Structure formats: structure tokens, C-alpha cells
Amino acid sequence: QQQVKQSPQSLIVQKGGISIINCAYENTAFDYFPWYQQFPGKGPALLIAIRPDVSEKKEGRFTISFNKSAKQFSLHIMDSQPGDSATYFCAASNTGNQFYFGTGTSLTVIP
């Protein structure tokens, strides 16, 4: 059973546009929701994370929106750049040990 569902599987955005990736979860015990960026042949790098006590967190061009009642959270990449082209994974955890990852979104930003 997929604990965290992620969509879309792939995304193509024009340079300067907004990239939006969505995730949904079922387990209400989850209390930590990170987003990771992964380039081919590299390990995931933490981009931004949110706890359920806030509805939004922004770091630079990256924003997490969190909807606790809907059990959904999303990553918004503003002013998308070709260098943002990578695979993005959402995850959820309730202990900090067991991370449940989404299936990943391959983002391509076209110049």
C-alpha cells in the first residue's frame, strides 16, 4: 500500500513558470513532510520540509503548501529554471525514522 501518493509522474514547464507537484497521505500520525530533489546518479538532497502546525513554508523559490484537513501537501517552484530539472520526491514520517516516499516527479524545465 502506497502511504504517500505523488502526482504528476512527469512535468514539463517553461523557464520562468511555476512548477507544482502534489502529494497526498492517509496516516494522520505523520508529522513531518520533506521534499527532496534528486539529480541522475546522485542521492536525494533535502529541499524544504514542513510540520503540520503551519499551512505554508517558503524558502527562496520553493514553497510547501500544507492542507491538514485534506491530507495533502504540495511543492511550488516559482520562476522555474533549467537547473531545476530533476526528480522530486515528497515524503512523510511520524518518527523521523520511517520515511515513506512518494513515487517521484520528473521535472523538465524548458529554456
Next chain:
Amino acid sequence: GAVVSQHPSWVICKSGTSVKIECRSLDFQATTMFWYRQFPKQSLMLMATSNEGSKATYEQGVEKDKFLINHASLTLSTLTVTSAHPEDSSFYICSAKFGGYEQYFGPGTRLTVT
């Protein structure tokens, strides 16, 4: 800060041999380290969780006798793939934490078994 390294980054071995992958936290002491496996264009699957000085906890379906994990110190964990077979070919990634929720990932090791 919070840098995790892995060695080697890429290894080829023959079927039936064993290969060891090292994971080190370079600038912090890791209370817990994790090993993941990732197939091409797929998500990360947790294989095991290890704490320094204690036995690793393996996820369901992961053969503990095949994937030996040793967490010898607060900065080093090793994964040994014993009697490797072509189906063990994959991208192995470790991560480490030192308190809190954040996990910091290593760059990964590409294992190819011929």
C-alpha cells in the same frame, strides 16, 4: 554541514562475490543510519535502519543474511552484499540523522553485478 559520503560511488562485481559499501557522516555523529535501494526511475525503498552498536532492523522482505549491515561507530555504517547476483544490481543510498527528523543522504553507490 550535515554531509554524508559513500564509497565507492560505483562498483562492478562478478556474480557470487561480495561487495562492501561504506557510508560516513563527515561532520556530525549519526545516531541512526539508514540504507535504501533505488531502481531506475523508481522511488527509494528502505532496506534497514541501524543504530551504532546495535543490530540493524531490516524491513520486511529484505534478507538480513544477504545484506549485512554493520554500524561500527557514530560516523560509519557499512552494507555488505553477500553472494551478489545480477538482480542485486541497483543504486544503494545511505542516509544519516543526528536528532530531529531530518535525514541527510549520501550520493549513492551504483552496484552492477555481472
